[in-house]
Amino acid sequence: VLLPRATTFIRAQRLVDRLGIEVTLASETFQHTGSFKYRAAHRVACARPQRHLIAASSGNFGQALAAACAATKKQCTIVMPSTSSQVKVEATRSYGAEVQLIDVDRVSRVERLAELSALFPSAFVVSATDDPDVIEGNATLGAEIAELSQSCDVVVAPVGGGALAAGIIVGLRREDFPARVVGAEPSIANDAARSLRAGRRVTNDREPRTLADGARSLCLGARSWEILEESGTEVVEVSELAIALAVRLLFSHANLKAEPTGALAIAALLAAPEQFRERSCCCVVTGGNVDSALYCSLISSSGDL
């Protein structure tokens, strides 16, 4: 059984100079299957007794669960939006999973999962955003950040369903590490920011078409929401332009290939630099799986904030 890989910490001086912020990257782009999702998928696949796991995923959790099921010799079915990037669909299939593509404007992931659950009563449906094992799997990244030798006042992490930020909070607490966690979320998919302002979970009407395809979920998971709310976590909203610029800066100033969702934390530093100056930041780069056509359009763009 393939164990999760330790994160790759990178301090890129040219990126630090460009941002004017002390930043260390915690890159999960070299994690098995190319994103942090393998941490949770591995934990779920090992912990659950069922021989068939089903999940909905905009891509990276699907790949990760497919690989974790292959490693534990389990059957795997993944529901993906038909707008998912082709590399993610192909990679998921390459690990032996069955992929079901759905038009998310016509049927929600939740509805399709309910149908599959009825069809395969002995299977287990994994919530990529809210399974306790998912949050625990992500907590391992918090524990690794707590062991970082450099100082770290703030950990900045992308927010989709919230299980990554929640897991990091859990992992840091367990190690008594005092860093704050700040979420980074696309402005056009800002259910987490709106939820924290409203004091209750708010849901997007439909899956937003942000570049950050890992943050297209409709709302925070219930457990993740509880953890984010009681810890008073802040969320920085970022524009699509900031996401594109962040992908480009990671390419040009850190030699790091990141997917748009993976660049959200750096986009937050671009969007609200005053919140991060005079602080030591650890930015989680969650994944690197992106089509070459989209990637080239992002790194070749010339827009600035």
Place this chain on the structure above:
Amino acid sequence: VLLPRATTFIRAQRLVDRLGIEVTLASETFQHTGSFKYRAAHRVACARPQRHLIAASSGNFGQALAAACAATKKQCTIVMPSTSSQVKVEATRSYGAEVQLIDVDRVSRVERLAELSALFPSAFVVSATDDPDVIEGNATLGAEIAELSQSCDVVVAPVGGGALAAGIIVGLRREDFPARVVGAEPSIANDAARSLRAGRRVTNDREPRTLADGARSLCLGARSWEILEESGTEVVEVSELAIALAVRLLFSHANLKAEPTGALAIAALLAAPEQFRERSCCCVVTGGNVDSALYCSLISSSGDL
């Protein structure tokens, strides 16, 4: 004084599956200044008493020496071919070095260095390929590979002036590590392969215009040549197409941004797979500094071998 960063070992399952060869990457793309050259530059800048260092470099050694001189508060002059990539010229200047661009078809680097040496008699001219401190600096990478927990029968490393392969040989020997070192060199810049066949150092007539700009040197350094020859090192020659494909595979199957020179070792596995099957290979990815325009043309190409 900024110490060199330990190399980043990456085992990318999709790349292993695609190549059909057990390969671990030793990536120097996150080394300070984005290439392995900082190891040697740091050592030279610390070891030499002179307050002004001069070197010729197609780019990465220049950046590295500039950064090492900045860290040790020394003056730095770098001679670069006028065909060097713009990012490398700008990065070198950003570290405070003076950059002198030359048309290599009209004046060789050696000639220009001789002129500068006469002009600045108290300065020290560093040979990027042959200074004993350069080979020693590169030997630290051999020592890190020797500590790798996985098995490793063969280390594949790009060959330009030969100081990297020579340094790795020195480092592995010092640790009594039995792996063989195999060089990877562009076919259109094959002075090392020709030298090893002829039993004497052969020189290219002019700097070859290979994609792998770090391998455009005219000939092996004298010390590096001695080490490569007495150790019976083999060199695999690779086509420009194989270099492009290797850059693309590192992008798509390992999430790793590599410059063309950095992809030479993977190109060698593509060019001569039969030499590497049934072996555990460690491929050194020497650097990641590449213009976005060139990079996009490489990862968007559809050629195969």
